[in-house]
Amino acid sequence: xxxxxxxxxxxxxxxxxxxxxxxxxxxxxxxxxxxxxxxxxxxxxxxxxxxxxxxxxxxxxxxxxxxxxxxxxxxxxxxxxxxxxxxxxxxxxxxxxxxxxxxxxxxxxxxxxxxxxxxxxxxxxxxxxxxxxxxxxxxxxxxxxxxxxxxxxxxxxxxxxxxxxxxxxxxxxxxxxxxxxxxxxxxxxxxxxxxxxxxxxxxxxxxxxxxxxxxxxxxxx
Amino acid sequence: xxxxxxxxxxxxxxxxxxxxxxxxxxxxxxxxxxxxxxxxxxxxxxxxxxxxxxxxxxxxxxxxxxxxxxxxxxxxxxxxxxxxxxxxxxxxxxxxxxxxxxxxxxxxxxxxxxxxxxxxxxxxxxxxxxxxxxxxxxxxxxxxxxxxxxxxxxxxxxxxxxxxxxxxxxxxxxxxxxxxxxxxxxxxxxxxxxxxxxxxxxxxxxxxxxxxxxxxxxxxx
Numbered sequence: 001x002x003x004x005x006x007x008x009x010x011x012x013x014x015x016x017x018x019x020x021x022x023x024x025x026x027x028x029x030x031x032x033x034x035x036x037x038x039x040x041x042x043x044x045x046x047x048x049x050x051x052x053x054x055x056x057x058x059x060x061x062x063x064x065x066x067x068x069x070x071x072x073x074x075x076x077x078x079x080x081x082x083x084x085x086x087x088x089x090x091x092x093x094x095x096x097x098x099x100x101x102x103x104x105x106x107x108x109x110x111x112x113x114x115x116x117x118x119x120x121x122x123x124x125x126x127x128x129x130x131x132x133x134x135x136x137x138x139x140x141x142x143x144x145x146x147x148x149x150x151x152x153x154x155x156x157x158x159x160x161x162x163x164x165x166x167x168x169x170x171x172x173x174x175x176x177x178x179x180x181x182x183x184x185x186x187x188x189x190x191x192x193x194x195x196x197x198x199x200x201x202x203x204x205x206x207x208x209x210x211x212x213x214x215x216x217x218x219x220x221x
Numbered sequence: 222x223x224x225x226x227x228x229x230x231x232x233x234x235x236x237x238x239x240x241x242x243x244x245x246x247x248x249x250x251x252x253x254x255x256x257x258x259x260x261x262x263x264x265x266x267x268x269x270x271x272x273x274x275x276x277x278x279x280x281x282x283x284x285x286x287x288x289x290x291x292x293x294x295x296x297x298x299x300x301x302x303x304x305x306x307x308x309x310x311x312x313x314x315x316x317x318x319x320x321x322x323x324x325x326x327x328x329x330x331x332x333x334x335x336x337x338x339x340x341x342x343x344x345x346x347x348x349x350x351x352x353x354x355x356x357x358x359x360x361x362x363x364x365x366x367x368x369x370x371x372x373x374x375x376x377x378x379x380x381x382x383x384x385x386x387x388x389x390x391x392x393x394x395x396x397x398x399x400x401x402x403x404x405x406x407x408x409x410x411x412x413x414x415x416x417x418x419x420x421x422x423x424x425x426x427x428x429x430x431x432x433x434x435x436x437x438x439x440x441x442x
Contacts, residue, residue, distance in 0.1 A: 039261045040344045040373065041365025068345060070371040091375075093314060093345035121372070122343055123261045124289060124314035143364035143387065144262025150291040151342070152261065154312075166364065172390050 002074040004086045005106045010098035015129055019097035022104075022132030031109045032215040033100075033117065035133035037155060039148075040121030042141035043165040045073045046198040047207075048116060052080045054208035059113040059215060064103040066095055066120050073118065083107060094125035097132040114215045123148065127155035134218055141166040142175045149183035156184050161192045163207060168197040223295040225307045226327045231319035236350055240318035243325075243353030252330045253436040254321075254338060256354035258376060260369075261342030263362035264386040266294045267419040268428075269337060273301045275429035280334040280436060285324040287316055287341050294339065304328060315346035318353040335436045344369065348376035355439050358382040363396045370404035377405050382413045384428060389418040 012018045026033050038044050048063060055061060062083040065073040074086035087103045089095065095103075100117060109115055117133060119126040138159040140148055143166060149156045156162065162184055164177065181193055192210065196203030233239045247254055259265050269284060276282060283304040286294040295307035308324045310316065316324075321338060330336055338354060340347040359380040361369055364387060370377045377383065383405055385398065402414055413431065417424030 039342070039365075040369055041260060041362075067372050069374055070368075072368055072371060091345075091349070093343070120345065121260070122314070122345055124312075124341065124343055125346070128312070141262075141364065143362065143390070144260075147291075147293055148261055150293060151288050153290055169364070169390065169393050172393060 002071055002078050002084055002086055003106070004071050004088060005103060006088045006090060007099045007102045009090060009092060010096045012098050015096045019130035019132040022097050022101055023134065026132070026134065027218070029110050030219040031112050031115055032218040033115045033133040034211065035117050035119055035131045035136045036139070037119045037126045037136065037159070038121060038139035039123050039144055042139045042144060043198045044118050044121070044139055045076050047139060047163065047165060047196065048118065049076060049080055050198050050201060050204045051208050051211065052082055054205060055114065055212055056080070056082055058212065060111060062107045062109060062112045062115045064107060064115065064117045066118060068120065083112070089120060093120050093122045094129050095119060095131055096129040100131040113219055114211070123152040123155055127158055135160045135214055137161040137163065139163045139165050140180070142170055142173050146176045146180045149180060149187060153187050156191070157187045159188065159191055161194065161210065164193065164195045165198055167195045167202065168200045223292055223299050223305055223307055224327065225292050225309060226324060227309045227311065228320045228323045230311060230313060231317045233319050236317045240351035240353040243318050243322055244355065247353070247355065248439070250331050251440040252333050252336055253439040254336045254354040255432065256338050256340055256352045256357045257360070258340045258347045258357065258380070259342060259360035260344050260365055263360045263365060264419045265339050265342070265360055266297050268360060268384065268386060268417065269339065270297060270301055271419050271422060271425045272429050272432065273303055275426060276335065276433055277301070277303055279433065281332060283328045283330060283333045283336045285328060285336065285338045287339060289341065304333070310341060314341050314343045315350050316340060316352055317350040321352040334440055335432070344373040344376055348379055356381045356435055358384065360384045360386050361401070362387040363391055363394050367397045367401045370401060370408060374408050377412070378408045380409065380412055382415065382431065385414065385416045386419055388416045388423065389421045
């Protein structure tokens, strides 16, 4: 059984300030925090499950799974042998910096190199709140359609990396990969775009490498 | 070009009361309002595009497409020959009853039998606000996974109909249709569950029939 933490809605009005303080603390504690966002069902948990084996020998990893209900994602991640905790957001569709801090304290990050926050499945609210993470990643999966950057521009604008997941089913969907890349780069010229399939493993090693290198930069510099 | 309406955040504290008033008004004006909810990319617009031809000879139909940005969904719907309007929610991830009223007034519903509100793509917030609709429908698509009723129970609990879309790709995904039905019926024993494929047209006629019959019940009784 994984631990389930009911996090409380934050009382701080200035979330950006709280997020900045949290990043300072993470820097001191030498912990890299990744905020992973996407729609429900785009494959966040499956991607993490496939990514962890590439990193867990070298880095001490913890995962915080945020959901409205259930603990199934944290249970899935715990099976990879790393520390996982389930956060329940009390119905909230996002986490802010103070909610993230509550999760980190329960996870005891002082001993961890890399913590991944799997945010609530949602393309709107999570993009509006700085969680205090060092980097933001997002997943768009092929079945969701190539129009998503047009409809939900904010998340694509604030992400450092976009994983385009489920490319193993590209041929069964009308999804124009080149059009997506163009639309996303239009919004965010500095974003790194990586097509992956969490199911077949395609692209996961490259993504894990990016995560390893960003973590090392943060904890060693 | 379709009309784009920037709707304003509601000032009413008591959304349930506003929703009740809106339903009373719709009853008087003999207009049926359906609230259609789902994750981003589960196929709301495509499903509507395929449903409208079954109904448009018999019913006067209008569609309100709610999104954070772009007008592509309203443009897609307008091509079916019915009235469509794009609502921009000013970054909000849901519509409440007063925001819905603003859209309805712009659409001039007095002459319409059936209005469909395509809510913002999101499994969390839209379920928390009564829009004033007569019925709530939601779509879950096969690629999103069969665990969604466990993680987002509220929307499944308040929906009158669940369309399980993209069943044409069932064999490429680990999606247990029977498990989903059981999980959903556990939450909501009165929900009607219809597997469909907006791409191949499977199941759309039955769904259109349900919508026709509910509309007639509302406007004729």
